[in-house]
Amino acid sequence: MRAETCDGDSPHSFDCAQDSSGPLPPVPFLLSRAVIKFWAMRNPPDLRVQLAPRHPRGLILANPVMIAAGIAGYGSEYGEIADIQKLGAIVCKGTTLVPREGNIQPRLVETAGGLLNSVGLENIGVDALIREKAPLWTNWQVPVIVNVAGETINEYVAVASKLEGVAGISGIELNISCPNVSAGGMEFGVDPELAARVTSAVKSVTSLPLIVKLSPNVTDIKEIALAVEGAGADAISLINTLRGMAIDIDQRKPCLGNVVGGLSGPAIKPVALCMVFEAARVVRIPLLGCGGIACAEDALEFIMAGATAVQIGTAALTNPHICLTTLEGIERFMLDREVENVVELIGVARHKP
Ligand SMILES: Cc1cc2nc3c(=O)[nH]c(=O)nc-3n(C[C@H](O)[C@H](O)[C@H](O)COP(=O)(O)O)c2cc1C
Numbered sequence: 001m002r003a004e005t006c007d008g009d010s011p012h013s014f015d016c017a018q019d020s021s022g023p024l025p026p027v028p029f030l031l032s033r034a035v036i037k038f039w040a041m042r043n044p045p046d047l048r049v050q051l052a053p054r055h056p057r058g059l060i061l062a063n064p065v066m067i068a069a070g071i072a073g074y075g076s077e078y079g080e081i082a083d084i085q086k087l088g089a090i091v092c093k094g095t096t097l098v099p100r101e102g103n104i105q106p107r108l109v110e111t112a113g114g115l116l117n118s119v120g121l122e123n124i125g126v127d128a129l130i131r132e133k134a135p136l137w138t139n140w141q142v143p144v145i146v147n148v149a150g151e152t153i154n155e156y157v158a159v160a161s162k163l164e165g166v167a168g169i170s171g172i173e174l175n176i177s178c179p180n181v182s183a184g185g186m187e188f189g190v191d192p193e194l195a196a197r198v199t200s201a202v203k204s205v206t207s208l209p210l211i212v213k214l215s216p217n218v219t220d221i222k223e224i225a226l227a228v229e230g231a232g233a234d235a236i237s238l239i240n241t242l243r244g245m246a247i248d249i250d251q252r253k254p255c256l257g258n259v260v261g262g263l264s265g266p267a268i269k270p271v272a273l274c275m276v277f278e279a280a281r282v283v284r285i286p287l288l289g290c291g292g293i294a295c296a297e298d299a300l301e302f303i304m305a306g307a308t309a310v311q312i313g314t315a316a317l318t319n320p321h322i323c324l325t326t327l328e329g330i331e332r333f334m335l336d337r338e339v340e341n342v343v344e345l346i347g348v349a350r351h352k353p
Helices: 027-042 126-137 153-163 192-203 221-230 266-282 296-305 314-318 322-337
Strands: 065-067 089-091 108-111 114-117 144-148 171-175 210-213 235-238 242-244 261-264 287-290 309-312
Touching: 065 322, 114 266, 114 314, 126 153, 144 153, 153 171, 153 192, 171 192, 192 210, 192 221, 221 235, 221 266, 235 266, 261 266, 266 287, 266 296, 287 296, 296 309, 296 322, 309 322, 314 322
Parallel strands: 065 089, 065 309, 089 144, 144 171, 171 210, 210 235, 235 287, 287 309
Antiparallel strands: 108 114, 114 261, 242 261
């Protein structure tokens, strides 16, 4: 499984991208390049992105790099090993109305190029989150988005209602795409009508920006994306994990205790990228690209496909600094190419044959 940063060893390294072996350009050109470089050093690129342009308050992030749900818990423990305050946002663990113990072990299995998980939404429940976690977030520079999960529309609505007015929370990410639970979750994310119903029901009880996280386990992502946009979503994250499994041939049984789990990591990146590209063709609200992102080049691919921001998941499990190195790589790319504002890169690959 790849989880390294894209440094000079990468075949796509930014440092190697420019060919220095050709003839020297004329002096005035060199001078103007030097002036631009000097100017760029004094004026770092603008990395700010708006995740909820339709929302009255909006949701502006300092930069487009986020940690995906389920990776950094509630942020506090992860914050001890990586400087999460510099990130665009963090999404906390999927939260339900009552605490959940999750699925039986084993819950994690490595596969070629990926990770299968069947954690099953283990979490402390919304009341404990409000009591114990949200107060910590009020002093944080990084916005925290709460990932909300449920088995019924009423449960999603109840969790969102409880979060209303709680200080320290900048937005809700509605998880209608979890493949690891027996009820709810993905059922909502594979049916456009249900996806729209749960989105509008939650929208009606929250004043927070509402992001809806879609499942890749569908035939046509455009249909679901349009449904949740029409139902009032402020933004869409895509994708959650792909349903998958592995079998232990010595024990002659499935590796995961839950039999089936969700596949994440580099193996799913092309699928996720394609879904962002397709969704970006039909919706006007911001997209948050997620799936196999492990370096700045990956993140830039998603941005060029149409994502306003990116979320890093599995890669951050093996390298907690990956989000920051990705952010630095994006900034370096922009400086090298004299891109002043990251917004200029969003969706640029869509306009080329
Ligand atoms: C261990 C683990 C736990 C996860 N928990 C959640 C969760 O609680 N809510 C959610 O919406 N997605 C959850 N996900 C999905 C990720 O947020 C992300 O959408 C997915 O893993 C694809 O991104 P990646 O390939 O960068 O990991 C989880 C993923 C993993 C690996």
